Amino acid sequence: MTADALAPVAGPALDALDALESEAIHVFREVAGEFDRPVILFSGGKDSTLLVHLAIKAFAPAPVPFPLLHVDTGHNYPEVITFRDELAARYDLRLEVARVEDYLADGRLTERADGTRNPLQTQPLLDAITEHRFDAVFGGGRRDEERARAKERIMSLRDAFGRWDPRKQRPELWNLYNGRHAPGEHVRVFPISNWTELDVWRYIQRENIELPPIYFAHERPVFSRDGMWLAEGPWGGPRDGETLETRSVRYRTVGDGSCTGAVESTAATLDEVIAEVTASRLTERGATRADDRMSEAAMEDRKKEGYF
Incomplete structure (x- = not known):
């Protein structure tokens, strides 16, 4: 037998978008196999819409095996909320909504002097995770967005209080992900960590993904x-x-x-x-x-x- 006959047969080459898609789908399937109660954070924005599209691809023809969660500040753009609801209905996905307005109404939170409610989302998010016992929370964060997000691993541990310690990031070698966590802890999962904004838009175009x-x-x-x-x-x-x-x-x-x-x-x-x-x-x-x-x-x- 010749050396040529023993050489591995090369498969079709993946382009950059194929490779990113493959990695993200692998992450979704790993989490589905390892965790009991995953959830996708979904705002109706382009990155979370991309997550839903990838999750549908990961499990087709079966339905996506976990729900969506939106932390609604009450200050969202109407076009985005309409799109959020229509997408959940179209794919028959369960949508859980944690509302900042509810926390303001009963005094658990108070309005900030600067008027922004973005920092007020943390407590409703953590309470929803605790209430529904979510142990893996998918997010659409990407490393190219901001320096703190660049420090995150694809699977990022949160302690029993939902806190993140950047000094305790686990190594992720050879696409091996460590989802181990103690009772009360959970893991944030970022399947599109390695995508750039341009990758997202090119993939949206290739896959004909609808956006607000x-x-x-x-x-x-x-x-x-x-x-x-x-x-x-x-x-x-x-x-x-x-x-x-x-x-x-x-x-x-x-x-x-x-x-x-x-x-x-x-x-x-x-x-x-x-x-x-x-x-x-x-x-x-x-x-x-x-x-x-x-x-x-x-x-x-x-x-x-x-x-x-």
Whole structure:
């Protein structure tokens, strides 16, 4: 027998998106096999919508074997909430909603002076995890978004109080994931950690994934604050000296309306959005999220307390 006959036969080469998809699907299946009560954090944004698409692929033709959880600040954009509900209904997914409004109404939380509710999501999230006994919580965090998220492993342990300690990150060698946890602890799981914003958009285009229209250019009344275009809404604004202007904008990320800004854009198609993202030198959170500008370690501090 010749040496050529003993050589391994090469299979079809995976392109970058195929490899990222394969890794994410592997993570979903690993968690489904290792944990008892996983859940997908789902806001209706592009990254969590991508997670749902990957989960459907991972388990088809069977249904996705775990529910969705949204921590609703009450200050979300209406287009996103409508999309959230329609997607859950379309795929017959159970949607659990933890509402910040409920915590404000009964005094468990109080409004912040700056009006933003993003930091107020932590306690409803942790309570929902405890109430439903979720032991693995999928999130759409990516390492390219922000420096604290770059420290996370794909499986990231949280203690019994939901806290994260970056000094206790476990090694993940050869795609081997350690989901071991004690009673009361849980694991945050980030299947698209290694994706970039551009990867996300290219995959959305390839797979023809539907998104809320807020991600594409549209005319909207906005006002300028701290270098961002914010929309008026129940979260307040414009303030004295801030003037509403109708501009063509789109959102690179969605969240609490009090701190999520739009970018001026005419990108109304996937091709145009991809071209715009390719040319950008700022991450979507760095460009449009005021809550990440509170301090150099704003995100890391919140993650240590139990935030996404």
